Amino acid sequence: MPELKSRQVSQLPPLQAIRVFEAVARHLSFTKAAGELGMTQAAASYQIKLLEERVGAPLFLRRPRQIVLTEAGQRMAPAVSEAFALLGGAYAAARSGADGVLCVSTLLTFASNWLAQHLGSFQVAHPSLAVRLDTSNRLVDFAREDIDIAIRSGGGNWPGVEVHKLFNADFTPMLSPKLAATIGGVKEPADLLRLPILDPGDIWWRDWFIAAGLPELAKRPGSSMGAQAYEANAAIAGQGVAIVTAAFFKAELADGRLIQPFDLVGDDGHAYWLVYPPARRNVPKIRAFREWILAEIAGQ
Amino acid sequence: MPELKSRQVSQLPPLQAIRVFEAVARHLSFTKAAGELGMTQAAASYQIKLLEERVGAPLFLRRPRQIVLTEAGQRMAPAVSEAFALLGGAYAAARSGADGVLCVSTLLTFASNWLAQHLGSFQVAHPSLAVRLDTSNRLVDFAREDIDIAIRSGGGNWPGVEVHKLFNADFTPMLSPKLAATIGGVKEPADLLRLPILDPGDIWWRDWFIAAGLPELAKRPGSSMGAQAYEANAAIAGQGVAIVTAAFFKAELADGRLIQPFDLVGDDGHAYWLVYPPARRNVPKIRAFREWILAEIAGQ
DNA sequence: TTCAGGCATAAGCCCTCCTTATGGGCCGTG
DNA sequence: CACGGCCCATAAGGAGGGCTTATGCCTGAA
Secondary structure, three states, rough: OHHHHHHHHHOOOOOHHHHHHHHHHOOOOHHHHHHHHHHOOHHHHHHHHHHHHHHHOOOEOOOOOEEEHHHHHHHHHHHHHHHHHHHHHHHHHHHHHHHHHEEEEEEEEEEEHHHHHHHHHHHHHHOOOOOEEEEOOOOOOOOOOOOOOEEEEEEOOOOOOEEHHHHHHHHEEEEHHHHHHHHOOOHHHHHHHHHOOOOOOOOHHHHHHHHHHOOOOOOOOOOOOHHHHHHHHHHHHHOOEEOOOOHHHHHHOOOOEEEEOOOOOOOEEEEEEEEEEEHHHHHHHHHHHHHHHHHHHOOO | OHHHHHHHHHHOOOOOHHHHHHHHHHHHOHHHHHHHOOOOOHHHHHHHHHHHHHOOOOEEEEEOOOOEEOHEEEEEEEEHHHHHHHHHHHHHHHHHHHEEEEEEEHHHHHHHHHHHHHHHHHHHHOOOOOEEEOOOOOOOOOOOOOOOEEEEEEEEOOOOOEEEEEEEEEEEEEEEEHHHHHHHOOOHHHHHHOOOOOOOHHHHHOOOHHHHOOOOOOOOOOOOOOOHHHHHHHHHHHOOEEEEEEEEEEEEHHHHOOEEEOOOOOEEEEEEEEEHHHOOOEEEEEEHHHHHHHHHHHHO
């Protein structure tokens, strides 16, 4: 399609030459412009000659000690400079804009059980980064959605993405030390049955008791809160025993608000992963989030 | 100077990629944009990928049936389009502006004796071309002055310019047929002495009479008008005999307002030449002027 | 006169950018 | 449900644009 090509070429000048022209027009010097553009004087001369041939008129008058714009050159220079300012601005805006907003796709459960408690420290550490959370349970496709980085749960073997394991989605009973004291301490799994079980319908309880060698939990009254964070809060308040993912509550375990009476954890094979496109590994905001979340999880 | 280079590169995006981006953003299609730019879809894809890596963020979301701009892309697109419109405008302006004004540097004598009478027909033939005359006797340097084309007199052997000989700057007596009739016709050079000589101090008269084998012209009263056109007008009016360059008055000779009684012409070695930079041979306005002036002189 | 500064030009090489070829994902259709 | 079409991504390979180095010319200053 040489026809289309030639049509296009006649509509728009050779861009590299225009860029050189803009610099030369600003400096009124081939040598200085070449310096600014990081190329040799000969290259600048070459590009200007090229452009002059395209335009069909000289753009500069070569005077002994300096060059000056011809009438044609004077007509072009202001608009060209403005255009480049626009381009530079747009580019910078896209770059910094891209750096300024981090769009995180996260699972509902991770968002409420972990991010909600920890995100503050990220924003403190990176005050210029605005975080936009996109909370949903679908598997995001970075090519189709405007997402920078995502939290997924699953096996961790997705093709075409960079993955970092955050922690296993295991589960184990937790309660407040005060509540444990009411029955003289929780020594063995069966002790838990003497305490209120939070959300006893949760399949995790069944799995865990089976793993602990106890019979399936008898049907009991109890509310189903559906979010670990709520159950954990109830547990902290001493209202009962919750079965939650230990990793979500490292801080509470550390400061004694909760205790994990048994090392035994249930595991349904899920884990939480941080994923993002490999090509963007070193984009500042991606790197920042990755480093922050890994450090945070490693135990701060 | 890789330092300067990298600085520059980070300020401004790769221009070719930006041009492709602009087209893709307009069409929201790699294939269509590539078509408009006269390249393959693969090339467009390549450039966009390049730009996305530079910006640090995807610019398009690849949806099944079409693509859409990401937030970053939306931020860039308007300014980029505007910038390209500016560039295109500036370029077109320079081009057409360059086409619309023809700057002719001409010798005073040629301007008043020839151009003044003929230029009208050029402007009729090229109504969209404005002619700016720069009348001076210095030798213009196309690299230093904003001149498109020039008339020079001399030997015609200037380096670095394209030259076309217009005519010799020869000279010969001319008079009106009516005046000649008053003395029964001008048969031989000596007959001229019986008529008023216009500008008898002109060196051309001396040269011509010498060439004609007559003694040097005796000192006579007479005005020196200094421009052939004036003398020729006086001659046409029957006021005397003028010595002028025949080529300047082809029309007058053709329609009988003037006659050239002798074939003998004086010649001081000068000629008139059309000169211009070789590189601009095919620039429309240059070609137009060249073709017009050569045809005009060739006779018609 | 010589020197220094600045642009033009020539030769040559490298790297960018484009092309061709192929594959994958999604849609509509028979 | 399979098939073909549309569209984009990717890989490999080649051509040419554009850069560099080297050199020359011109001019103005010391």
